[in-house]
Amino acid sequence: MSVTVASAYALDMRRRKLRNLAIRIGMILLLVAAWEIVGHYVPPIFLTPFHKTLVAFYAMSADGTLLRATLSTLSVLLLGLTISAVLGIAIGLAMGRYRIVRWIIEPYANGLYAAPTVAFLPLITLWLGLYLAPKVAIVVLIAIFPILKNTFAGVSTVSEEYLEPAASMRASELQVFGKVIIPATLPFIMAGLRLAVGRGIVGVVVGEFFTAQTGLGGMVVWHASKFRTAEMFVPIIVLVAMGVCLTEVLKWLQTRLAPWKETERDQGL
């Protein structure tokens, strides 16, 4: 093992933690500094210094455009994710419980999960227009499969030791689902939801790029087409923050609702 790691072990835990924090903050500051310096030397249509993005951030927050765009993106995202969650969990549960449903749906679910569903974007715009519906549809098409697949994988791990007693006590199908299968599958469902968030954000942005250019994605394209690089990075930063925050919230929910560890079937974002 290297000298650095060996000496790192020699430091006590608190000093190591402090050092790591310093490195992390240093690296972020390095990025900001590089952005600021490079921005001074290249033409502004390529990059403007970081402080101009901060100024733009302030201006766009002050006149409310940033908030409106964020709310627009967030509402599409949450609507799409809610539909994905309801449909994905329902279909995944049915696939895990009933063989016939699994046989019918699995080939198509696997295929659509692996396929780049954005390829059907022109079809979606023709069918659903340019406003809310196509954007939500794209989010659902991209985000539903990790939820569905994780739920399905979760149901198949439910042990017969739980199902047999329920059946022998004449539990109704509804009771089996509500009291045995869903609680046992919960960690998988939560993992699927967490994966769906990242994919969902990609879906919203794609929708905002190619249908009516609204929200944060539309803002990026709009400013990019006008070569306003300082403004262009503002919605990008908000989108990254949105992704990090939503993922962290779901991670936290996962540890609260389903603290026991389960393996994730897929980490596809």
Added chain:
Amino acid sequence: MTDAAQERADGARPRATATRMKFYLTVSVTFVVLMAVWEVAGRAINPLFFAPPSEVVAELVKALADPRARLLHGLLETLAVLLPGFLIASVGGVAIGAAMGRRELVYQALDPYVTIFYNTPRVVLIPVFMLWLGTGVLMKIVVVVLAAIFPVIVNTVAGVRDVSAQLTEPARSLRATERQLMIKVILPASLPFIIAGIKLGLGRAITTVVVAELFVSVSGLGGLLHAAGSTYQMAKMLVPAIILAGLGIAVDGLLSKIERASARWYGG
């Protein structure tokens, strides 16, 4: 016995002949019904909005036979972005991931960037890199690399950190150098993780290349998609969409096979 229990008794794929017959019957009946519904719907709906599968197949045959149809050309253009981008992302991702997994300092230094980029909706970088690099192949390759490399890095780090001391200690006691340790012990032992990361990266790469081509709209299968979609030629539009879907499914299937093989090999 419930379906699930029976399935477990049967194994993953239905093994008993009667069950297997039922399985294939269900799958084929579903496929036929789906195609029939699509055909009927495709004929009933205004051709500006939909096309039946028979027309899509006819269009595919025509496009394959006609050298001027640009389908093959478009596919090659897409692959010319996808393959180099994907290779760079895989090799670079494993190298960076291995360094991060082994060296605490490298990990602490790069992890903030990995977290930021892993959470960046990758398609949002397309307009940015169009400003910096233009609309050509280079821009698309860079965007594909950025889309695909982070799952590879994250999984390689997880894999390298997962390698137990039981494997590394004997090698070290035999005075293996760090390089030998990495190549002969750590990377082979992390292979299942690495391949899982590469699989995720490939899925992201395909989506990103399609979005980039739709955005630039002059080259590749995405360009064909855009051209046919914006002129309401439904059958012509569905051909590249289906080829892209097929490409994604085929490569994913191939990597899943390698993944299973590597896991089996690793498991002993």
